[in-house]
Structures are given as C-alpha cells and as structure tokens.
Amino acid sequence: MASPKTSAPVAFSSLLSVIKGHFGEVVLAHRSDFGDDTIVVQRERWLDVLRFLKDAPSLAFNYLVDLTCVDYFGQEPRFEMVVHLLAFESGKRLRVKARIPEEDATIASLVPLWRSANWLEREVYDMFGIRFAGHPDLRRILMYDEFEGYPLRKDYPLKKSQPRVPLLSPEREEEEEI
C-alpha cells in the first residue's frame, strides 16, 4: 500500500547533479539497478555527504533505515560501508556506500545525524572491526568484551569459538578443520 506523498521523488539524475553542484567530484560511482539508486562516495566526505542528504530541503533523506558493512576479502579497499536512507516526505530511497581500506579501518560516525546509528555502528565495530570516529560509546554490542577478533571478517576461522568457562569436553575432534 502506497503512503500519500506530499512531494514527487527527486529523479536520480537530478540528485546526482545536486550533489555534484554542492560537493564537486565526491561521488566515485553510481548505479541504479531495478530502481535501487546507489552512490559510492569518498570515505573522507562520508559525514558531510550524509549530512547534506539529510538536511537539504529538496532531498530530505531523514530516516536511516540500515547501516552495515561488507567484507570484500581479497579486494582493495577491503571493506564497504553501506547505508540505506529513506525520505519520509517523498518516499524516495537511496543507498550510500563508501570503501574502507583494511590498514586504516576508520570512518566518521553518523551518530551526530541519526541517534539510531549508535547501536548499528557498534554492531559493525563488533563484527567487522571498523572504528567510527566521533562515536560516543564504541563498545562491542553482541559479543562479549574478552572476545578476540571480528567474527564476520572473512579471514576469521568459521568455527573458531572462544569459550568463557572451561569446557567439560572438547567441542570438536582435534583434526577437524575450523
């Protein structure tokens, strides 16, 4: 069921030109698959671009739907941040991405823009080890504090567990591959 829209969604091409007019060459790539508009932006301008997308009256992407990360192990740069946005007024959706290199796995926190980014960024930190500059409380959220490593990284051994209490019997046979 479609919700009533008070203004027509801005076309992807005009969105791109609005961003270009404001920032210059900040969008590294863009595509639109089956109506899903995606832009890849420079990591250094991450917070600026998202603040503009949120605050510019003609865009007004005011709702942070999801924030997550992908590990493209073997590619360079290795990680990719993914943010899904929704503009309540127009019903327009947008996906914003930024690549992050492994050796400097940091990116600006979006908590100043959306408070809901707090736990989402903690989860990405917990699972992928991305550090969010400016996050007010960057701790693990799902795993326990003494857990070592980041379990959703592709180079974390699939079945490697880190028990907190002594086990009465080993979890698997010695020779079994983890």
Add this chain to the structure above:
Amino acid sequence: MGLNIDYEHLNQELKDTLQKARPAPPSGFVMAKLDEAIGWARKYSIFQYPFVTACCGMEFMSVAVSHYDIDRFGAGMPRFTPRQADVLFVVGTINHKQAPILKRVYEQMCEPKWVIAFGACASSGGFYDNYTTVRGADKIIPVDIYIPGCPPRPEAVLDGLIMLQAQIQQEGYMNKRKALRKQGLKELHGQP
C-alpha cells in the same frame, strides 16, 4: 488425540512400592525401603527451572499447559529461582556469552539436582556450528537426559521426563548421600 496416560499403571506403581512393605502393616502405618520410598516421592514432585533461550520455549509452554499438562507427572511447578528447583531444563541454544550464566544457575541449585537438555541445540548445538554457539549444554554442565527434536514434540518431552523419573527412582538416596558426604570430607580435609 493427545497422550494416553495410564493412570492405573501409576496407581499400581504406588501400590507396588507400598506393597513391598513386609510384613503387611496391621493398621495405621506402612513400611518400605527408604531409598525406594524417597525415590518414588522425588520423581513425582519435580520442581523445574526452565532456562529458556530460544524457540524451544514455545514447545516447553505447550507441554506445560493443559493440552499436554506436565503436571500429570508431578512436574507442574516451574520455579524461577534455582534455589528452589531440582531439575534444570536447558531449553534452546546456548551461546558462549551465556555459558557462565548457565553454569552459575546450575551451581546455585541444591542437591539433588538433574539436568534435561531440551531440543537439538541444547543437546549438541544443533545446526549451529560457528563462533558463537556452544556445541551442547553438556560442554558446560553435566546433563542427565537429552530430548532430540527441533523443536521436540510434546510427546518426546514427556517421554524424556518419564525417563528422568525412572533415573531418579533408581538413584538411591542413601548411597548418593554417602558418596556426597565422602566427597565433601575429601574436599574439606584433602583425604577421606
């Protein structure tokens, strides 16, 4: 539909236990072996602690309420403090983050105590085989009865409970007490 509980059998079992009193009581008292009488009393007054962590909990509720009515077996009283419970139901997936909690709950229970692993995850980790899941509650605490199923049917749970009751009946109060006392003395003094 539902289970056919053989109440006559249960009554007969009680009669048999009491019948073992020899010679037949003249009136006003009965005689029985202490171990058997205590075992019989214990197995029909199970106070369970449901440690429910996942979807198996729905099946546990189904067993607990009127359709299957676990109270028919004397296990109708869930206690939500381990101090008052004597059977720990580990219902659902146990992950490494929770393991210390499960261990503490078990340690807080008073003897005599038993543990039932309810469902595939509590028995073996189920299909979870990764960084987060404990491969069965028996990696953390000793388990007496394993109930398979994902989740188990209520009939399977009742079957597991009946097996536990048989185990409780067999256990023997006096021997267990002697063994525990020995173990306690050993821990106190180093030597028995």
